[in-house]
Amino acid sequence: MSENAVEVNNLTKVFRTGIGNQYVVAVDNLSFHVKAGEVYGLIGPNGSGKSTTMKVVLGLMAASKGEAKVFGLDSGDIRARNETGFVPENPYFYKHLTGAETLKFYGKLCGMRGKALKSRVEELLELVGLENAAKRRLGGYSKGMLQRIGLAQSLVQNPRLVILDEPTAGVDPVGSREIRDLILKLKDEGYTVFLCSHLLEQVQEVCDRVGIIFEGRMRREGPLEELIKIETQTAMTLENASPELLEKIADLIAADDSASIIETGHPKTTLERLFIQIAGKRSKESKPADEKEAS
């Protein structure tokens, strides 16, 4: 049996609104688990309870009912927090510190010192692709670079689990792609990633399993491929098919009693992929500002 990095069992979180006896049920009897080593995405519209769930898993908020566990430990347990890195929805950074100073600062907060801290900072800057921007102040970082330094900061004490609340919010498609690649790299390195987002296409590209939450309740859950597969349909993409060949195929299908063609045409790329093809090329030809500045 594989180990679970996160286990949420019948979690309910109720907030009193402060107006009379009114309350909000932010999370309603929610259960799911994140297996060690996988990338799990919790998706749902605004206000569906994603951040609240994460805060309970992080031990930042107590459950009204139910429980959350991290590697088998109660989420409030200090040992569970040692295993967990977190990048919040709107991370706050000290703008006057450089990238390297920021990581050093958080490393010291985690009790690291000396050579071990220095080499961890260098390792993390390289991991998130900011080694050339290490000596620049965060005030001059782009939103994508800030998200990456946030990710590096969350890994300072070498946790096994990383929790990312909307990791690509406000980041342009090229920056988002870098963060997605980074999430996949983290998975390759053995980290477990638990993220939440409402940017479905991005979730689709990185997550092994997905839970769809709405009004605090789990609506669908499972391996991504199974969730998005349309069981009764089959797609065939042909290169250089002549009109004659297409006609023959159509005739064959027409002769079959059960199958029918639903759609034919040229497959389209997504607007996002098109944008990346154009903007991604430009960033390779002329390196972005952060990489130009030699340290």
Ligand SMILES: Nc1ncnc2c1ncn2[C@@H]1O[C@H](COP(=O)(O)OP(=O)(O)OP(=O)(O)O)[C@@H](O)[C@H]1O
């Ligand atoms: N501290 C709080 N006090 C009162 N209500 C709260 C509090 N935090 C969250 N809520 C309410 O709980 C519900 C779930 O909020 P939550 O922030 O978990 O949603 P979310 O899925 O993260 O949304 P978003 O996509 O906007 O980040 C919302 O109705 C929200 O208004």
Ligand SMILES: [Mg+2]
């Ligand atoms: Mg949120």
